[in-house]
Amino acid sequence: MSRAQERPEGTVSVDGQKKVAIVTGAARGLGKSIALALLEAGYRIVASDVARSLPESLRAPAGTGPLVHAVTDLADPGTGHELVELALATFGRCDAVVNNAGVGGPGVELSATTDAQLAAVLEINLLGAARLCREAIPHLRRSGQGRIINIGSLFADHPAPDGAAYSMSKAALAALSRCIAVEEGRHGITANTVAPGYxxxxxxxxxxxxxxxxxxxxxxxxxxxxxxxxxxxxxGTGCDVAGAVLWLLSDGAAYVSGQTIPVNGGLVLS
Known part of the structure; x- marks a missing residue:
């Protein structure tokens, strides 16, 4: 029996319609694992990535309708609107956003980091995610069970040398989750951060x-x-992170909001 068969139907549908999730950075790494897990659980997916092709494991289901691929760059200010409009045009709704897309940064000390390098990291890791959340929120409100999950990092709170741009972007992303949780709770929207380790x-x-x-x-x-x-x-593996994401999307986590969920094998204890 697959995980999709094991999950109660109510956790992936609203008023008889399958829920729709936007997943960014879906072509590889954690994003691919998250998109696959959501497909298996019964979600319909808008899979966004700068890559012009998806792995075969994600392309295969497209013929049956549960997934649409969007070639996008989150550094483009219009991308958030584009993704939400695609979800509405293809599936008629938007119930969840998983902001996974990210870049690692220049790998140099802050004193040697240029304005352009800082801006490049913040545009994708923070501003792209914030814009997508902003565009999706009106539709997440209508869902009645809206969910936002931002994929942060261990390094948001435990920075390493030569990683200032990345760490600050992920710390701000966690703050974004908390702000949305406070503002949108009355509309039934939860917002959380999943913080992977190694x-x-x-x-x-x-x-x-x-x-x-x-x-x-x-x-x-x-x-x-x-x-x-x-x-x-x-x-850790993509399945480890996808499991945390699925839980936060589920009815079982309906009262969890504004939190950072560490997925780090016990490396850092909160």
Whole structure:
């Protein structure tokens, strides 16, 4: 039995209609895992990414109707409106937003970071997410069960050297979740942040390769060092994050709002 079959029907439908979620950064990494999990659970998906193609695992269901792919750049101020309009035109509603798209930043100290580098990170990691939330909120209100989930980071509260732009963007993203929770609670909308730790994604591997080179150690050794600091002794996976997202979207988390949910294997204890 699949997870979709196990989940109560009421958690993925409103008035007999399947819920619709917008997922950004859906072509790879955590976004791909989140989109797949939502499809399996019965959601209809607007899958947004700068990539012009999706992995086969996401393309296959498109013929049966539950997923539409949007090639977008969240640095474009009009993207949020475009995605919401696509959800309405394709599926007639918008019930959830998962802001997953993000970039890692220049990887240099703040003193060496340019205005352009700061702006590039904030445009996608923060402003793109804020604009999408703003455009979606009127429709999430109509849903009556609107959900916003922003994918943050361990590094929002526990920054590492050479990561100021990334850390500040993710810290502000968590603040955005709390602001929306306070403002929109009376409309039945919840807003939360999922904060992954060391996740086995392409972006993490690229960053780890850079750090390993700086330290003069093989990438395998550096990755093993990271795992040794995690109580569960492993990297996280997209399924780990997708599980937290599914819970926050479910009826079981209907009274959870304005919170940051760590998914870090016990690396940091709140």
């Amino acid at each position: 996740m086995l994604t392409e972006m993490h591997e690229e960053e780890a390769a850079m750090q390993a080179q700086r330290q003069g150690v093989p990438i395998e050794e550096y990755m093993a060092q990271l795992r040794s600091t995690v109580p569960l002794q492993r990297h």
